[in-house]
Amino acid sequence: MKRLIKNVRLVKDACSKAIQDGMIVYEGNVITYAGKRTDVVSNEYDQIIDGNGCIAIPGLVNCHSHAPMVILRNIANDMKLEDWLFGRILPLEANLQGDDYYWGTMLAACEMISSGTTCFLDMYLDMEQCAQAVLDSKMRANISKNTLTSDKKTDRGTIFDGKAYEQFVKKYRGAGNGRITTSMEIHSLYLYEPELIKQSVDLAVETNSIIHIHVLETQDEKKNIEAKYKMRALEAMDRMGMFNVPVVAAHMVHVDDVDIQFMKDKSIYPVHNPTSNLKLASGVSPVDRMLKEGICVCLGTDGAASNNNVNMIEEMHIASLIHKGVNRDSKLVSARETFQMATLNGANALNSKIGKLEEGSPADIVLLDETGIHNAPGFGDPVEQIVYSMQGSDVKTVIIDGETVMKNREIIGLDTEKIIAEVKSIRKRLES
Amino acid sequence: MKRLIKNVRLVKDACSKAIQDGMIVYEGNVITYAGKRTDVVSNEYDQIIDGNGCIAIPGLVNCHSHAPMVILRNIANDMKLEDWLFGRILPLEANLQGDDYYWGTMLAACEMISSGTTCFLDMYLDMEQCAQAVLDSKMRANISKNTLTSDKKTDRGTIFDGKAYEQFVKKYRGAGNGRITTSMEIHSLYLYEPELIKQSVDLAVETNSIIHIHVLETQDEKKNIEAKYKMRALEAMDRMGMFNVPVVAAHMVHVDDVDIQFMKDKSIYPVHNPTSNLKLASGVSPVDRMLKEGICVCLGTDGAASNNNVNMIEEMHIASLIHKGVNRDSKLVSARETFQMATLNGANALNSKIGKLEEGSPADIVLLDETGIHNAPGFGDPVEQIVYSMQGSDVKTVIIDGETVMKNREIIGLDTEKIIAEVKSIRKRLES
Numbered sequence: 001m002k003r004l005i006k007n008v009r010l011v012k013d014a015c016s017k018a019i020q021d022g023m024i025v026y027e028g029n030v031i032t033y034a035g036k037r038t039d040v041v042s043n044e045y046d047q048i049i050d051g052n053g054c055i056a057i058p059g060l061v062n063c064h065s066h067a068p069m070v071i072l073r074n075i076a077n078d079m080k081l082e083d084w085l086f087g088r089i090l091p092l093e094a095n096l097q098g099d100d101y102y103w104g105t106m107l108a109a110c111e112m113i114s115s116g117t118t119c120f121l122d123m124y125l126d127m128e129q130c131a132q133a134v135l136d137s138k139m140r141a142n143i144s145k146n147t148l149t150s151d152k153k154t155d156r157g158t159i160f161d162g163k164a165y166e167q168f169v170k171k172y173r174g175a176g177n178g179r180i181t182t183s184m185e186i187h188s189l190y191l192y193e194p195e196l197i198k199q200s201v202d203l204a205v206e207t208n209s210i211i212h213i214h215v216l217e218t219q220d221e222k223k224n225i226e227a228k229y230k231m232r233a234l235e236a237m238d239r240m241g242m243f244n245v246p247v248v249a250a251h252m253v254h255v256d257d258v259d260i261q262f263m264k265d266k267s268i269y270p271v272h273n274p275t276s277n278l279k280l281a282s283g284v285s286p287v288d289r290m291l292k293e294g295i296c297v298c299l300g301t302d303g304a305a306s307n308n309n310v311n312m313i314e315e316m317h318i319a320s321l322i323h324k325g326v327n328r329d330s331k332l333v334s335a336r337e338t339f340q341m342a343t344l345n346g347a348n349a350l351n352s353k354i355g356k357l358e359e360g361s362p363a364d365i366v367l368l369d370e371t372g373i374h375n376a377p378g379f380g381d382p383v384e385q386i387v388y389s390m391q392g393s394d395v396k397t398v399i400i401d402g403e404t405v406m407k408n409r410e411i412i413g414l415d416t417e418k419i420i421a422e423v424k425s426i427r428k429r430l431e432s
Numbered sequence: 433m434k435r436l437i438k439n440v441r442l443v444k445d446a447c448s449k450a451i452q453d454g455m456i457v458y459e460g461n462v463i464t465y466a467g468k469r470t471d472v473v474s475n476e477y478d479q480i481i482d483g484n485g486c487i488a489i490p491g492l493v494n495c496h497s498h499a500p501m502v503i504l505r506n507i508a509n510d511m512k513l514e515d516w517l518f519g520r521i522l523p524l525e526a527n528l529q530g531d532d533y534y535w536g537t538m539l540a541a542c543e544m545i546s547s548g549t550t551c552f553l554d555m556y557l558d559m560e561q562c563a564q565a566v567l568d569s570k571m572r573a574n575i576s577k578n579t580l581t582s583d584k585k586t587d588r589g590t591i592f593d594g595k596a597y598e599q600f601v602k603k604y605r606g607a608g609n610g611r612i613t614t615s616m617e618i619h620s621l622y623l624y625e626p627e628l629i630k631q632s633v634d635l636a637v638e639t640n641s642i643i644h645i646h647v648l649e650t651q652d653e654k655k656n657i658e659a660k661y662k663m664r665a666l667e668a669m670d671r672m673g674m675f676n677v678p679v680v681a682a683h684m685v686h687v688d689d690v691d692i693q694f695m696k697d698k699s700i701y702p703v704h705n706p707t708s709n710l711k712l713a714s715g716v717s718p719v720d721r722m723l724k725e726g727i728c729v730c731l732g733t734d735g736a737a738s739n740n741n742v743n744m745i746e747e748m749h750i751a752s753l754i755h756k757g758v759n760r761d762s763k764l765v766s767a768r769e770t771f772q773m774a775t776l777n778g779a780n781a782l783n784s785k786i787g788k789l790e791e792g793s794p795a796d797i798v799l800l801d802e803t804g805i806h807n808a809p810g811f812g813d814p815v816e817q818i819v820y821s822m823q824g825s826d827v828k829t830v831i832i833d834g835e836t837v838m839k840n841r842e843i844i845g846l847d848t849e850k851i852i853a854e855v856k857s858i859r860k861r862l863e864s
Contacts, residue, residue: 074812077820078766110805219760278757279820281764308820309806318750325710326758328651332713334510373542374741374824376852377859380506388509388711388740392806393825420808427809 001046001402002027008051008367009382010034013058013356014340018382024056026363029177029402034357053371054396055382057339058357059118059140059364060312061346064212064250064271064300066124067133068096068104070111071426072305081218081280089305092430093125101126103422105133108310110416113139114409115311115392118364118400119346119354121248121271121300123185123212127168135176137414138405140364142350143172144185144212147200148192160196162203169207179401181350183210183248189225189233194240201240210246210351213237215270216259217251218282234262243267248349250300253277253285260286260293269296269349272341274318275309276302287341288323288332298349299341311392316342320387335387367397433478433834434459440483440799441814442466445490445788446772450814456488458795461609461834466789485803486828487814489771490789491550491572491796492744493778496644496682496703496732498556499565500528500536502543503858504737513650513712521737524862525557533558535854537565540742542848545571546841547743547824550796550832551778551786553680553703553732555617555644559600567608569846570837572796574782575604576617576644579632580624590624592631601639611833613782615642615680621657621665626672633672642678642783645669647702648691649683650714666694675699680781682732685709685717692718692725701728701781704773706750707741708734719773720755720764730781731773743824748774752819767819799829 003026010022012034023040025033042048076088096104101124112120119140122130127145134141145168148158165184173182184204186197204211216222216233229236237247243266252270263270272287290297299319301310316338323333347355354364368390370378375389398406405412435458442454444466455472457465474480508520528536533556544552551572554562559577566573577600582590597616605614616636618629636643648654648665661668669679675698684702695702704719722729731751733742752770756762779787786796800822802810807821830838837844 071809073807073809074817074821077813077816078763080762084762107805107808114805274757275753278753279762281756281760281762283760284757304821308817311806311823314749314823317746318753321707321710321750322754322757324713325706325716325754328713328715330512330516330711330713331510371852373539373546373848373852374743375505376539377503377505377856379856379859379863381509384509385506385740389506389736391743391746391823391825393823416805420803420805424809424811427811431811 002044003047003049004040004045005049005051005056005365005367006037006040008054008056010357011055011057011382012358013344014336014383022056024357024365026402029363031357031361031363032359034359049397051367053369054367055370055386056357057366057368057386058343058355059366059398059400060116060342061298061350061355062112062117062120062300062310062312063248063298063346063349064273064302065108065120065122065310066303067108067120067122067130067310068101068124069303069305070108070310071100071104071423071430073308075305081282084280095430096125099129100426101129102133103419103426105130106137106419107423108304109133109137109139110411110414110419111310113137113398113406113411114395115313116366116368116395116398117312118366118398119350119352121183121212121350131172131175131180134180138400138403140179140354140400142181142183142210144183145169146185146187147203148196158192158196160199165203166207169209177401183212186211186213188214189229189236190221194229198240201242205241205244208245210248211242212248213250215249215252216254219254222254232259234259238266246349246351248298251277251282251285253283255286257289260289260295263295264293269298271298271300272319273300273302274322275315276306278322280306284322284326287319288327291333291337296345296348297341298346312342313386313390313392316387335384338387339383363399363402365399366395368394369396370394434476435479435481436472436477437481437483437488437797437799438469438472440486440488442789443487443489443814444790445776446768446815454488456789456797458834461795463789463793463795464791466791481829483799485801486799487802487818488789489798489800489818490775490787491798491830491832492548492774493730493782493787494544494549494552494732494742494744495680495730495778495781496705496734497540497552497554497742498735499540499552499554499562499742500533500556501735501737502540502742503532503536503855503862505740507737513714516712527862528557531561532858533561534565535851535858537562538569538851539855540736541565541569541571542843542846542851543742545569545830545838545843546827547745548798548800548827548830549744550798550830551782551784553615553644553782563604563607563612566612570832570835572611572786572832574613574615574642576615578617578619579635580628590628592628594635597635598639601641609833615644618643618645620646621661621668622653626661630672633674637673637676640677642680643674644680645682647681647684648686651686654686664691666691670698678781678783680730683709683714683717685715687718689721692721692727695727696725701730703730703732704751705732705734706754707747708738710754712738716754716758719751720759723765723769728777728780729773730778744774745818745822745824748819767816770819771815795831795834797831798827800826801828802826
């Protein structure tokens with residue numbers, strides 16, 4: 001199948017100047033041309049999509065999420081982190097079971113698709129269910145499987161289960177025509193003993209796995225880790241050999257200049273989660289200083305219980321605003337830098353060729369309708385318009401791996417009513 | 433005309449518990465019932481609106497805007513305030529003329545309606561054009577007219593023109609069946625000489641006018657005012673007699689605890705403009721501390737050149753997040769406090785009976801569709817859902833002064849395509 005998207009304002013990536021009169025050709029799941037309009041012979045194409053009134057961008061990459069947490073959306077707000085987590089979220093999560101994770105991931109996938117995200121990095125419980133939902137929703141995802149689990153039945157405390165991890169990797173790495181990749185969840189430095197973490201790191205190196213971890217989200221976490229390890233968190237990670245593989249480090253809020261210098265020659269990809277960090281009162285990550293040092297900062301929504309959306313257009317908006325105000329410098333974290341965090345940087349963290357629209361890139365393409373009232377009069381830089389004015393609801397058409405998964409705001413091939421109904425029923429059960 | 437909205441989740445105001453199975457009756461432009469569902473005799477009503485799947489809220493009140501600045505949306509981003517204002521915005525504004533202000537206000541009105549705002553307080557150039565747009569768009573607004581102008585032709589510097597002010601008040605106060613009210617713009621303490629400001633204040637008292645002013649937006653402004661007046665800005669305002677009338681004070685970013693104590697017994701309504709203050713790097717207003725002291729803080733979008741929307745759903749979202757993160761306290765500026773800022777507090781500032789849905793209130797009603805994917809599974813507190821998850825695009829139906837101005841997301845009686853085309857043509861002229 002050879003397809004053409006014509007008449008678009010084309011944003012190939014965060015750095016290039018937008019092309020006002022652009023077009024994209026993709027064959028199967030690969031882009032073969034993305035650039036200025038050329039003479040088109042209509043019968044060359046199996047399908048022509050008219051992108052008139054649209055901006056074409058690479059699909060957004062949500063680099064830290066817990067997809068099934070949409071089940072818990074708005075169940076607990078305006079609470080202290082500890083009360084929220086220990087008093088509300090964990091007790092409810094303990095009652096999640098079976099295909100709850102599947103339906104939760106399906107709902108999150110629908111929300112992500114309809115707000116322009118084509119790929120996400122996810123960490124939660126029962127990632128087999130999550131993987132199945134990724135396959136069924138036609139999204140692209142990197143799925144993080146843990147190695148450390150608490151066996152509640154035997155009450156033996158945390159155990160290392162390398163075999164289950166390897167089986168997961170074998171089953172899912174490259175599944176769905178390569179749409180699924182895998183990584184290792186090491187939840188955090190604070191949840192497990194160092195020996196068990198080290199054992200996991202060794203397996204990550206052995207299996208050539210990306211590590212997905214929460215790092216320095218709160219001030220208390222920083223204090224506790226430094227007390228436990230007698231060194232900085234990043235040093236402890238380094239000592240355990242983590243940086244022998246790429247490390248995608250969510251949050252990274254309580255990071256100072258020493259940490260930033262330390263990161264510069266390490267294979268670390270901090271993920272900024274501004275909404276969650278604000279809402280849970282964790283603080284504001286020094287993203288501006290990390291970017292200045294050339295660190296590959298990515299962007300993520302975190303779970304919908306602390307966001308309360310999984311909408312990367314909204315996340316870009318907040319990421320671009322907060323650092324300017326807090327640091328009193330309106331040039332910080334520009335629209336283009338934010339857009340890069342949400343596209344190419346995320347792609348780099350996941351070692352993927354997505355994140356830009358050019359010959360050879362996977363056909364993960366989002367068309368944003370810019371004809372709405374809130375985008376008028378237009379004429380500005382499209383990247384600035386996306387970050388500062390556009391809404392998730394402007395996402396019109398979404399193509400993942402060459403396949404159209406949303407067209408004119410309708411998600412193709414998924415029964416969204418059934419998905420919503422299933423999640424409502426799970427939520428009712430949890431709260432009953 | 434007696435109308436019924438049935439089957440809604442009803443949020444009467446920010447404080448009351450939501451009514452799950454609610455209904456609203458309004459006769460002409462006044463609400464005669466808002467509460468739990470009662471037995472309905474269908475033929476009693478001239479019209480029945482089925483609100484199934486919707487949350488009904490009082491229309492949002494945007495308490496500080498410069499509506500025509502939508503013309504300049506995304507014309508200049510990621511710039512220092514001075515470069516933005518003096519290098520870009522002011523030179524472009526100098527070329528605005530004639531009905532540019534009308535079309536700009538019309539576009540802003542369409543955006544406000546379609547994101548749930550029913551009333552706004554506006555300050556800009558040529559407020560006659562603005563008033564005409566309010567009349568034509570069927571919105572409710574308080575329009576601020578200046579008394580101090582620079583007569584460029586005679587080069588006499590700033591002159592006081594009380595007569596023009598009084599004529600404006602006479603013409604527009606109560607126009608449009610009371611949808612229009614008026615106030616006095618005194619731009620700021622820094623733009624004019626104290627004697628001229630004092631003259632304006634005297635006229636405000638004489639004409640029983642609300643004063644609409646920018647106060648303490650930036651650190652530099654604070655320094656300059658204190659150097660010029662040899663006292664705090666609020667003291668200077670007090671000395672000039674401003675607090676003999678209600679003062680709606682936009683921004684109020686650089687406010688300390690002494691200022692907050694000073695405000696407590698003054699007729700001052702600070703307006704929080706979080707997006708603009710972040711984007712222009714002005715800082716973060718201590719809204720949490722003002723609210724704690726019982727000060728009636730309102731919410732506004734400021735102009736779309738520094739926002740870059742006039743969307744109060746988005747503004748509530750950002751207002752609710754920022755203070756938690758910056759002050760590391762997740763209980764600050766709760767969803768309900770934010771919602772109150774955006775409704776009843778704004779209404780109080782404008783001395784209006786809007787801002788709540790109860791017997792006797794004007795029928796300014798917004799129905800928010802909560803059936804979308806990003807709201808699922810629902811079941812949470814509707815106010816928290818609005819502030820943390822909902823999008824401007826969830827606004828389905830808007831009623832202002834008893835008249836339906838938007839239905840199923842379609843703005844009634846306005847040619848939005850023409851409005852967009854007019855604003856595009858103005859923007860092209862400005863940039864040519």
